[in-house]
Amino acid sequence: MNKRRHIVTLVLLLIIVASSLTANLVAGNKPALGLDLQGGASVTLQPEGQYDAAGLDVAVEIIRQRVDSIGVAEPEIILQGGTIVVNLPGVKDQQQALDIIGRTGELLLRPVLETGMLDPNPSTTIAGSTTDNSVTDTVPVAGGPGSSRFINTATTVPDTTVPSTDVSSSVPVTASATPSVVATPAVTPKIEIGDDPNDPTQTVVLLDKNGIAYVVGPAGASGKVFKNDARADVQTGEWTVVVGLRSGADGDVLWNKLAAACFNKTEQCPTGQLAMVLDGTVISAPSVREPEFTGGTVQISGAFTAEEARDLAKILEFGAVPVRFGVSQAQTVSATLGSDSLRAAIISGIIGILLVLFLLIAYYRLMALFIFAGMTISIALLWSVISFLSRTNGLALSLSGIAGIIVSIGIAVDSYIVFFERIKDEIRVGKTLKNSAVRSFESAWRTIVAADTVSFLCAAVLWFLTVGSVRGFAFFLGISALTDLVITYFFTRSAVLLFARSKRVQGRKILGIKTINPEVLQ
């Protein structure tokens, strides 16, 4: 009965490990490499001044969108203990990385002087033109298109330009700053157009996500006029974004001044539209429908989808709480250096394992086979787990992770050593192999659990309380300790106990000590 249970355990374990390994191989999951092994750029940002946790979350989100927009493969943007770590594998140019990430991300409110399509010739590709009504709105808007709605007290209505996830627009905008705007029929006094699209004091040409160009004047206000409470909501059947106004000179007073200028279509704001600009991209340019906002809230409505509305809300919120960051660490690793490190780590790791195996064969002879088998299974298991987590959680194997794994070789081998030394003790005092194996496992298991628990505690504390490379190390150490427990209980125990009861080995020399043949004693 007992024997069958051991066999079933072994077979089940093998099936589980083999199937998870094949599943990962078939799905093409493999451990992602960290920056130090692959080359790339890494920036650590530390918030400066006052900020709150929600603001940081939003900042992470915004940075992620910026990074996604330039198409970095497997970027890693993590909030770690109050700092934001941005890892961009494959990005070779530190300047580029800092450009993407380092911008303050302040939302500016700039009056729109003119709108129109950019001349498509100067290399600007117009992205996202599939979005429904963007084309119809390229005509200069007088009072906003008919589709937008006027809602009771305090409302601005967008010209249905689709609010977008912000696009890192440094490339298209610089390309478009100088080229001509296809003149729109509006009365155009000579407008001096500045060079730097991010300069809030100049009059510049900006694009939105759909390639519509806006000539915008100096920023009248920043996102700080809004409260930190923007939310997307369904009102009268449409998605709208509602945001509160701060009171005081920097809040509603400033906003109302700007709103009045746009409502009256003064020279400062001839189109009546107010552009919300983030990182040199027009997010939305709603027409102002109220000269004065007395209700303390601003409502933006239009043909939003749910996602667009939420994005706009997020941006408004972020604009309201710009977390300022200082770059506390910036690093580029050349790809050559990275792959050299990886190769060296792998070669020396393999040589190390071979040395250990030689040592174990010399010491434990036949029984070393169990160690090989167990190590093979645990490597397969580790590989599966790491590959899976790489795919799903963006876990990356870095040099410190490799250090963790190398240390775990020692821990894994130790479990066998504890067990086998125990068996030797028991045989030495005159027990049969079968009895000693059973008894040894009981006591060795206690030891192994205690020791692995300590390792795991070490890993857990490090994981929760530290940043950067220490965390990578802690993760792999912890996962190895767990794997060791699983393998010891489900593989080593069953396999060795089965071996110990087999008739053939009784009375043979095992582990260098002659065992007693139970038959002799009868």
Place this chain on the structure above:
Amino acid sequence: MKTLIAGLGRLYRGETTFDFIGRRMIGFAISIIIIVLGAGSLLIQSLELGIDFRGGVAWEVPANGLTEQDARKVLDDNNVESLNAKIQFLTGTELQVMRVQVGDQTQEVRLSVQKSFAELAKVEVEEVSVASVSSSWGRSITEKALRALLIFFVVVSLYISWRLEWKMAAAAIIAMAHDVIISVGVYSLFGFEVTPATVVAFLTILGFSLYDTVVVFDRVQENSKKFATTRQSFANIANVSTNEVLARSLNTTLASALPVVSLLVVGSFILGAKSLEDFAVALLVGMLAGTYSSIFVAVPLLDLFKQNEPKYQPFKGQIAVGVAMSKLMGHGNVSRVLVTNSSKLNASSVTDEELIAQTTQRATTVLTHPPRPRKKRR
């Protein structure tokens, strides 16, 4: 030579009878000497901190025949203070890298120096690695690591107190602190650079040292239950336990240290991956210290803590060595056993023969019973 082989044979069979407790002063003395040396070195030259802790900029350039003068010239051309620049050549057979470290610089300077280095070495700009760290960053990771360390101490003490007993927790923590102090001391003594990788390695040392100590203490606890009925000094229990796990300790240390040695020798020296060296050196130092401390510091300390417990007090100072210890361990074949330390026996008024007789009598009740014959099958 013959004795060495014989000794290894005994080790292999688990028949060593070293008197670790009786000679604990030797172990303590060695530890204290190393700690004092390390502390002295720390006072005089402190630690060689990497830029991650000081703040600053480091470039790594493939050293295609570059010299230190070239590097200084590049720095001077870019108006960077080159006097305090630290320029190292990291050589392996595969690639040679020049690492230049200076204090904090602006983004523009970092880039222009990077470009100049790339031109000088005739490589693409991307081939030059740049790392810049603000000095506040180093402080904050150090603080985080220290906080993690304190919490770890508390959590582990609680765990060991619960799983074993609080005296063992105290001894284990002291042994762990001992390992860290020794490792830091060695780093200061040899002027190795402290990088975040080193911090990782130091933290590993903690885990490793504890792991080793827990394995030994687990056996001590088991043996103190086993010997509960025989009246015995704690020193004897500790000695027997240590000797029993000696083979395991040495084996595990070898098995754990081999991959690290390989990382150091093959990875770092031969293949020239210097980033591996930081880990490997600290790990190796820590592993050796960890094994040493679990046997020569943790167990003797535990004996100090426990020898005066009412249960063990009457037998304090009685240490069975040689044949007597072998008897205690339950080995039948006495003739093979080497008497290691007979002078210590005089510490108590008991003579050799009496002690042997005593322990033999005690031990017979413990371990030397013959195996129970198998029941006949029906």
